[in-house]
Amino acid sequence: MAEPRGFLADLTRLPRLAQRAQARLPTSPLTWVGLLVLVFLLLLTIDPALFAIGSPIRLDIVNRLQPPSLAHPFGTDEGGRDIYSRVVWGTRNSLGVAFIVVLSGAAFGVLYGLVSGMVGGFVDEILMRLVDIFLAFPAFILAIVIAAVRGPGLGSVAIGLAIVWWPGYARLVRGKVLAIRNLMHVESARALGVSPMRLAMRHILPFVWPDVNVRMTTDVGYALVAVTALSFLGLGAQSPTPEWGLLIKDSFSYFDSAWWYMTFPGLAVMATTMAFSLVGDAIGKEPD
Amino acid sequence: MSATASSPVRSDAAIEVVLQVDDLVVGLPLGRGHVARAVNALSFSLGKGEIFAIVGESGAGKSLAALSILRLVPPQARLSGRIWFHGQDLLAISPAELRAVRGNAISMIYQDPMTALNPVWTIGEQINETVRLHQQIGRKAAADRTLEVLALARLPNPRQVARSYPHQLSGGMLQRALIALALSCGPEILIADEPTTALDVTVQAQILAVLLGLRDTLGLSIILITHDMGVVARSADRVLVMYAGRAVESGSVLDVLPQPLHPYTDALLRSVDLTGPRGQLAAIPGAPPPLGAAPAACAFHPRCSYVQAKCMQAEPKLRAVADRRSVRCDFPLQQVSADE
Numbered sequence: 001m002a003e004p005r006g007f008l009a010d011l012t013r014l015p016r017l018a019q020r021a022q023a024r025l026p027t028s029p030l031t032w033v034g035l036l037v038l039v040f041l042l043l044l045t046i047d048p049a050l051f052a053i054g055s056p057i058r059l060d061i062v063n064r065l066q067p068p069s070l071a072h073p074f075g076t077d078e079g080g081r082d083i084y085s086r087v088v089w090g091t092r093n094s095l096g097v098a099f100i101v102v103l104s105g106a107a108f109g110v111l112y113g114l115v116s117g118m119v120g121g122f123v124d125e126i127l128m129r130l131v132d133i134f135l136a137f138p139a140f141i142l143a144i145v146i147a148a149v150r151g152p153g154l155g156s157v158a159i160g161l162a163i164v165w166w167p168g169y170a171r172l173v174r175g176k177v178l179a180i181r182n183l184m185h186v187e188s189a190r191a192l193g194v195s196p197m198r199l200a201m202r203h204i205l206p207f208v209w210p211d212v213n214v215r216m217t218t219d220v221g222y223a224l225v226a227v228t229a230l231s232f233l234g235l236g237a238q239s240p241t242p243e244w245g246l247l248i249k250d251s252f253s254y255f256d257s258a259w260w261y262m263t264f265p266g267l268a269v270m271a272t273t274m275a276f277s278l279v280g281d282a283i284g285k286e287p288d
Numbered sequence: 289m290s291a292t293a294s295s296p297v298r299s300d301a302a303i304e305v306v307l308q309v310d311d312l313v314v315g316l317p318l319g320r321g322h323v324a325r326a327v328n329a330l331s332f333s334l335g336k337g338e339i340f341a342i343v344g345e346s347g348a349g350k351s352l353a354a355l356s357i358l359r360l361v362p363p364q365a366r367l368s369g370r371i372w373f374h375g376q377d378l379l380a381i382s383p384a385e386l387r388a389v390r391g392n393a394i395s396m397i398y399q400d401p402m403t404a405l406n407p408v409w410t411i412g413e414q415i416n417e418t419v420r421l422h423q424q425i426g427r428k429a430a431a432d433r434t435l436e437v438l439a440l441a442r443l444p445n446p447r448q449v450a451r452s453y454p455h456q457l458s459g460g461m462l463q464r465a466l467i468a469l470a471l472s473c474g475p476e477i478l479i480a481d482e483p484t485t486a487l488d489v490t491v492q493a494q495i496l497a498v499l500l501g502l503r504d505t506l507g508l509s510i511i512l513i514t515h516d517m518g519v520v521a522r523s524a525d526r527v528l529v530m531y532a533g534r535a536v537e538s539g540s541v542l543d544v545l546p547q548p549l550h551p552y553t554d555a556l557l558r559s560v561d562l563t564g565p566r567g568q569l570a571a572i573p574g575a576p577p578p579l580g581a582a583p584a585a586c587a588f589h590p591r592c593s594y595v596q597a598k599c600m601q602a603e604p605k606l607r608a609v610a611d612r613r614s615v616r617c618d619f620p621l622q623q624v625s626a627d628e
Contacts, residue, residue, distance in 0.1 A: 120363070183403065184398060184400060184403035184404045185403060185404055185405055185406040185407070187360070187398070187404075188396070188398050188404040188405070188466075189406065190360060190390070191358060191360055191390055191391060191395065191396040191398075192390060192391030192395065192396075192418045192421070192469070192470075193386075193387040193388065193389070193390035193391035193392055193418075193421060193422060194387075194391075194417075194418075194421065195387060198421075202406070202409070202417070203406055206408045207408070
């Protein structure tokens with residue numbers, strides 16, 4: 001008779017949840033690689049000091065442009081700074097901004113698409129034409145313009161990219177809402193007197209979520225490339241801030257004499273993008 | 289609206305009328321200003337504790353008519369007429385007022401129980417949501433009410449059902465869960481849109497038994513939309529036959545089924561087997577008229593085996609032929625068919 005309630009009831013469900021989770025663990029080794037890299041990157045973003053061996057900004061002119069050694073696994077740059085530490089500390093800046101871009105873009109886009117799909121009619125028409133305008137304009141150029149107008153800096157990069165990032169989500173969500181809105185269970189909830197707001201949150205949004213999830217995961221990789229590209233163009237982080245795009249930009253002057261300088265930041269961008277892409281694919285293939 | 293707010297419900301000596309539909313028209317825009325009347329000048333009343341069946345083939349407008357009661361028709365459909373419920377016209381009240389009626393005083397059961405429930409919430413959560421939406425009661429009281437209505441819909445082991453997700457239950461159990469959901473706020477009227485169509489024949493009988501039981505124990509009034517004369521014969525008190533958006537015959541099931549007056553009702557009854565494997569089933573030749581065809585004649589005349597010249601000149605009027613019985617035919621079948 002005594003049914004566990006609330007917190008206790010959740011606890012009793014834990015073993016079942018664990019079982020279900022086990023059944024859904026990825027089977028592909030590539031997905032595992034992606035997941036491991038993501039976990040590692042997450043730790044790096046949370047606390048770079050855990051992995052860095054020295055300061056990312058301390059100058060040591062005597063040891064400038066040293067090749068990789070035990071003391072400097074990725075070598076040193078033109079100021080004698082440890083490139084390994086700069087890459088490690090750069091994770092937070094590069095990936096952090098990419099996360100912010102995707103999260104804010106998705107948050108606004110989902111809300112926008114939800115409103116557009118739910119209200120429908122004339123409002124929908126106007127909202128979607130607005131999205132078309134954004135999508136018709138080359139996104140990267142628009143981001144460059146926005147960042148350039150605000151002046152260089154990681155904040156400008158985040159704002160510029162977020163502004164071009166949301167329309168894709170708006171269109172995705174709006175399309176899903178239009179399809180889900182006509183499902184029988186939504187109709188039946190309406191027949192029970194559920195208000196439009198509640199319909200959207202409880203009966204429509206949960207069905208939009210899986211698609212948004214997949215898109216967000218793969219998008220982090222693309223956003224990272226965009227962030228580093230803007231920094232590479234000099235619109236993002238400014239020296240001596242450690243940031244992957246900036247590192248690659250600075251390395252350009254030495255690309256024929258110090259191969260390690262551009263190789264390691266470049267590998268960091270590539271590995272991160274691939275990891276998000278692999279995991280995103282795996283989530284996308286997962287049956288709902 | 290307020291000038292006519294006093295309900296014109298005719299108080300029958302025997303039956304208290306809970307819902308009255310007057311001159312309901314559902315117009316579907318066809319483009320270029322044309323409007324098809326998918327439901328045309330439909331009037332009927334529902335008595336307390338009555339099971340009222342609306343019968344017709346696909347496209348006859350029976351579902352649209354039922355959906356109109358709670359204004360659940362597609363957004364482009366235009367409704368006119370009056371639907372009186374407790375002195376208010378359901379077609380005239382505000383969306384917020386309407387939401388207070390939906391699921392509360394009048395609720396709906398849909399045809400396909402497999403899709404009518406939200407797959408991401410448990411049955412219990414969905415019933416709880418509805419109860420708490422309409423009644424100011426606490427979590428505990430709502431949970432108790434949930435178990436109560438699940439039992440009312442004759443679901444074995446309500447506790448377990450409440451914890452289940454829709455995909456974990458069978459079609460028959462889901463339909464009962466849906467009935468429980470519809471009952472959760474103690475409605476006066478239940479609109480059942482083909483409640484048994486998606487189910488096995490054996491389960492159909494169980495669901496009908498549940499509905500009949502609810503009428504008897506709770507005094508529920510039920511509008512039953514169906515195309516199945518067998519279902520009508522087994523459960524309904526009164527029946528309204530629709531053809532091409534119009535009522536063609538209505539009356540007590542005990543009068544209409546043994547002695548149909550309209551040729552369409554007669555043909556419909558001949559095309560199903562109510563009595564067992566004897567005699568020949570007769571299909572009705574032809575197809576219903578397309579939506580939007582102008583009725584300058586009896587809509588059924590191209591398919592009618594008793595068609596006369598007059599049938600093609602003007603549409604017959606619906607006329608009362610006896611107490612609570614009417615027919616839209618100028619040449620009603622007076623005689624009992626020979627093979628009945």
